[in-house]
Amino acid sequence: MQALAVAWLRASHPAPALACFDQLLSITPQDWQAQHGRGLALHALQDRTAALAAFRAVVSRHPDAWRTWGSIADITPHEAERVQAVQGAADSLLRLCSTGEGEPRRHADCANVLLDAHRGREAIAFITSSVPRFKDAATAQESLARAYYELGDFREALRYKQRALSMGCPDVPAPRPQPRFSPDAAVGALSGIGKILNSAGISYFLAAGTLLGFHREGAPLAYDRDVDIGILANGFGSPDVARVIRDHPALMLSRRARPGDRYFAIVFQGIAIDIFVYEPCDGGLHCGLGRLAGDVAWRFTPFGVKTADFQGRNWHIPDDPERYLTETYGPGWQTTDAGFASVLSSPALFRVDPYVRAYYALSRAHKSRVSGDEAKARALLRQSPVPVELTDPGTSMALPPCADRDTTFFSAEKNEEGG
The missing domain is CATH 3.30.460.40 (Beta Polymerase; domain 2)
Incomplete structure (x- = not known):
């Protein structure tokens, strides 16, 4: 019954999914996963009030239901509850990972949720102490890159980003057919x-x-x-x-x-x-x-x-x-x-750290390469004000920074400061 309910929900048929979840709960009222699914179905049916009631019932009995905390954060109209739910998701994932219950992919989830909660320093400490438990080293490096970026340490963010990509980081999945922009x-x-x-x-x-x-x-x-x-x-x-x-x-x-x-x-x-x-x-x-x-x-x-x-x-x-x-x-x-x-x-860029621009150049060049647009990847790397290298297994792409743009950046900084 649970599998059928989930299948209905994934097929975008929330009404029969809700009926299945209700039937499950009539048999096992304490089934918190069915209650969570019921909340998802209610939200898909545009009944936000009932969906929130279902989600709140779950976390009141199962405070480690981190996905349910996330669902509350997504749909509540109350800012205080939203922030509390984001913090609840982070705390529950930390507990799961610390007890060894967290699967390898949960460690990346935990790092991301800590960043959602604006707990960047805690995210870095968690990642560095848990690298062997991530699904691979590249994912851990990518998580560190994002954490350092969120803290404003852009040079370190770029360093970890470069390291993650050199390991073949799954930062961008294989291209999927996407609907054309209409x-x-x-x-x-x-x-x-x-x-x-x-x-x-x-x-x-x-x-x-x-x-x-x-x-x-x-x-x-x-x-x-x-x-x-x-x-x-x-x-x-x-x-x-x-x-x-x-x-x-x-x-x-x-x-x-x-x-x-x-x-x-x-x-x-x-x-x-x-x-x-x-x-x-x-x-x-x-x-x-x-x-x-x-x-x-x-x-x-x-x-x-x-x-x-x-x-x-x-x-x-x-x-x-x-x-x-x-x-x-x-x-x-x-x-x-x-x-x-x-x-x-952009000529309008204002006091942007060179390592921020390099970070975006590297990230977007990687996405372009994965999508098969090597020319665009090279064009993006050429716009970096500091040297960056894009490497994938068996290939390498390294370009020096554009000297003209680098000079323009620092000249603009001096002009803005009155120099």
Whole structure:
């Protein structure tokens, strides 16, 4: 019966799955796995209140049910409960791994959940003391790379990333057939997320690659992979985007996200959406992937927002879109450049640590190589400001940093500091 219920759930048939789980619980009311499955089925049926009740019942009796803690974190509308659930997942996994009950793959799960809980130092201590118990050394090195990155030690993060890839780290799985990015679906998702934000009193505008597509071609770029939108912080601070995502039953907030973040990655109607909060600072508008000093950030000339017509619809865009696109992509923004990466070479990059850019160059080059695009992998490595080497079993790719970009980076740093 349990296997049948799980099969129904995995086949996206939550109603018969719920019936099976209910039947199981009528026979064995203490079956916490059936109760967890019941919660998943209820959530799939869009009954968040009942799903949360099921999940809470599980952890009240089985505090080491770490996946259930994670499910609570995913769907609760309450920030305090979400943070408590993330911490509960981390604590339960630590207990499981310390008693020897954790399977090898659980150690990587534990490291990730500790990072979700913003317990980076604890994650590093756990990983270094448990390397032999990871499924392989490469996975342990990759976990250390992520932990050091989260703590802002980007040089160490790059070192462990390089080491993991040299061991053949399974950082990127073998390519799977993926549905093509649909510009029409992207427009629909963009309109839908816009209504959600607007209903919460938050205005948005087309940003980055999405603005590039609309302004240059009148629609999202066919080769894009996500939608980019921006939100202008007002004089009273940044809007609480985390609350809007957390409150809406169709959206899911990353377990690592917190109120006050300036970047949120979500999926809506099957389309990945990146939300950037643009904040006024030192005479410019800043946005970025995090708030650690040296992490990826961009700085723009201050701008307002205007309305523009694309595909017969009105959209909000920066009031000087060509200046914004030039600052983002350079003067050649009208021409497609498949090797360009804004985290590596955007003219708007601001005080980004060279080791951060090298980390992204290495990671993205590896993904490009795995997908079979060797030319793009080389193009990405050439954009690294410090030497990086990409090695896989039987192959090697090493390129020196681009001297011009390296000089530009450090010159910009001096100029910003008044030197």
